[in-house]
Structure formats: structure tokens, C-alpha cells
Amino acid sequence: MSEADANGELNPLETFIELTRTELEQVRNEMTEIGMLVEQSQGEVDKLAKRNASITAHLHQIQAHFDSMPRDDIRSTYEAFQDAQQRLFTMRGQLEKLQSDEAHLNRYEKFLVKTLQIVEGRPALDIADLTGGGEKIIQEIIEAQENERRTISRQIHDGPAQVLSNFILHTEIALRLFDTDQDQAREELTSLKAAATSTFSQVRDFIFDLRPMMLDDLGMVPTVRRYSEAFKEKTGLDINLVITGTERRLEPHREVLIFRAIQSLIRNVRDHAQATQVKIMLDMGEHLVRVSVEDDGRGFDPELISEEDTKKFSLPMLQERIEMVGGSLELESAAGEGTRVAFSIPTGD
Numbered sequence: 338m339s340e341a342d343a344n345g346e347l348n349p350l351e352t353f354i355e356l357t358r359t360e361l362e363q364v365r366n367e368m369t370e371i372g373m374l375v376e377q378s379q380g381e382v383d384k385l386a387k388r389n390a391s392i393t394a395h396l397h398q399i400q401a402h403f404d405s406m407p408r409d410d411i412r413s414t415y416e417a418f419q420d421a422q423q424r425l426f427t428m429r430g431q432l433e434k435l436q437s438d439e440a441h442l443n444r445y446e447k448f449l450v451k452t453l454q455i456v457e458g459r460p461a462l463d464i465a466d467l468t469g470g471g472e473k474i475i476q477e478i479i480e481a482q483e484n485e486r487r488t489i490s491r492q493i494h495d496g497p498a499q500v501l502s503n504f505i506l507h508t509e510i511a512l513r514l515f516d517t518d519q520d521q522a523r524e525e526l527t528s529l530k531a532a533a534t535s536t537f538s539q540v541r542d543f544i545f546d547l548r549p550m551m552l553d554d555l556g557m558v559p560t561v562r563r564y565s566e567a568f569k570e571k572t573g574l575d576i577n578l579v580i581t582g583t584e585r586r587l588e589p590h591r592e593v594l595i596f597r598a599i600q601s602l603i604r605n606v607r608d609h610a611q612a613t614q615v616k617i618m619l620d621m622g623e624h625l626v627r628v629s630v631e632d633d634g635r636g637f638d639p640e641l642i643s644e645e646d647t648k649k650f651s652l653p654m655l656q657e658r659i660e661m662v663g664g665s666l667e668l669e670s671a672a673g674e675g676t677r678v679a680f681s682i683p684t685g686d
Contacts, residue, residue: 354453361449368442375439378432385425392421403523408515415526419508426537433544440553444589504529542567549596557592558584558621561599565617572607575614582621588685594658595626595682601651602630602678610634610676624686629679636670652678 396418399406507529514522544550552560558580569576586592599617606612612634620627656666664682 357449357453361446361453364442364446364449368439368446371435371439371442375432375435378428378435382425382428382432385421385428389421389425392418403519412512412515415511422533430540430544433550437550440550448590504532507532542571552592552596553589556586557596558619560596561617561619564596564600565603568603568607574603574607574612576603576617577615578617578619580619580621583623584621587626591626591662591682591685594662595628598655598659598680599628599630601655605651606630606632606634606676610636612675622684624684625681626684627679627681629677631675631677633675636672636674636676638672639668639670655680 392414396414399411399414403411507525511522511525511529514525549560549564551563562578562580565576565578568574587595599619603615603617606615610632612632614633616629616631618627618629618631652666652668659666659680659682662682664680666678666680668676668678670676
């Protein structure tokens, strides 16, 4: 029997269920479309990879007989090589983006299915109780997203965007030098290759920071291990990661939350703590995942820190997210004695 009110209108719970069903249908349609795009893009990547391999082999032949090869052949081969590299790089980036979107939709579909399973057939909920403070949470989520977008935008502008603008100039210089100084042209191309390799590495770092693919493929523990190693290499921080308990997969949203929390905490160490050492403890317990991030930095007095600085550390948002899944967060710090942040999250098992 319907729980509609006296005017025949759906109550808030029924409205939510109906909207969720509609959203689920739309998500499944999008999954079908993106699956086709992934398949098409993978085929295109395979074709471009074969073409790139063929051109690379020809380029090696030219380099082996550089002094005797016609200049037009050298120029056209290098142009074809650069074009093939650019097309392959672009298509691989597009494929990774599509695969990431597909994985996101897949997780979202599972979340919607589980939500419907929970709420369908249950008594009507007091929606007012659920929405108290909701606006504040949404506002903080939006602020966190925008801060992350600003950071990524600045990194891309200061890194790959600047280097890519120089690629064009160096390519033009190399092409002109083919007619006057082939040795200098070769040096320019070598420099261009080194810059491209460095830029490609930066772009891969950005992609990993945005959404590491291995988080979906291998899970949270291998991703944390890989991220801490990469962070140590890039920053010079002495990061000691200790993992105990039974390594296993958790529900996707729990894995994302734990990884993002660790990511945020060690970024705080890098940006604010002036530390040289970081110790990360990750315990995969039977019913709880316990994490602590401890540094030997300058520390601070939690009682004296301003609300603005607290937001800068992203701790309020992090604490709210952890508490929303039944977890808890603790902060210990003192001026000159470093900082320790510990949190625990139910495994959901």
C-alpha cells in the first residue's frame, strides 16, 4: 500500500526511492555507452601503438645511418615520429580517462543498488533529521573539490603547459638546423626527448593523484604502498610505512576514504610540518582499519590553532567523512614535538 500523503503526493522517502531508480537506469545507460567507447578507444590505441613501433624502428635505422640519409627523409621521419607519439599519448590519455569513468560508474551503480536494497520496504524516515547540517557538509565538500582543482590547475600550468609550449619552439629550431648543422639538430632532438619524458612523468603523477587506477585494480593497500614510495622519491621525506593485519579488499568507498585520508595527511606533513621523517602505520584488523600518520616536524598547539588553519589542513572535512562511516579521528601535537593523526574505520565485514 502506498505511503502517499492525503493529497496523493509521495512522501520524501518514496520520492527519494523513485529518484534513485531513475538515476540507476541512467547510470546503466551511460555504462553501456562508455563500455563501447572504451572498446573503440582500446582498438585505436592498439593500432597507434603498432604504427609507433614501426616508425620507431625506421627512426633507429635513420639514426644508424644519419650522415648518409637524405635530409628530407630525416625530416619527414622525425615529423612522423613526433606525430605518432603525440597521437598515441593523447589516445592513451583518453582511454585511461574513459576507463576511470567506467570504474566510477560501476562503483556508483553498486552504491545505488545497495541504497535501494536498504531503503525499499523500510518505514518512512524523518528526512529532517537526516538533512540537519547537510548544507554545511555539501559546502565543505565543494570547497575541498575546488581547492583540489586549483592545485591541479596550477601544477599543470607551471609544469606540462610550460614545457609543451617550448616543444613547438625546439621542434622548429631542430627542423631549421637540419639544413645547416645536423649535429646541433641532433642535440636539440635529444633535449626535446628528455623534456617529453619528464613531462610525461609529470602527467602520470597528476593522473595518479587524481585517481590512481591501481586503487580499482589492486586495492587500497598496494596503492598506499606505491603512493608512499613515489612521495618519498619526489619529496625526499623519509617515509616509513608499516602494514599489519590481513591484507584484503574492502568496499570501494572505504578503500577510497582510507587512501584519500592518508594522502591528505602526508601532504599536510609536506606542506606545513617542516618534517624530515614520517611514519605511517596501517593495521588491517578483522573489524577495524587503524591508521596513524606521525611526523617529526615543528608541531603546534591544537588549542591555539585558528579555524582557518584547521581548514587548511583539511582535518574538519576528513573527520566528518570518517565519522559518517562510523569511524573516529584523533589528533596529538605539541610545538616542537611533531604531530600524530590517527583514525579508525570499520571494515564493514
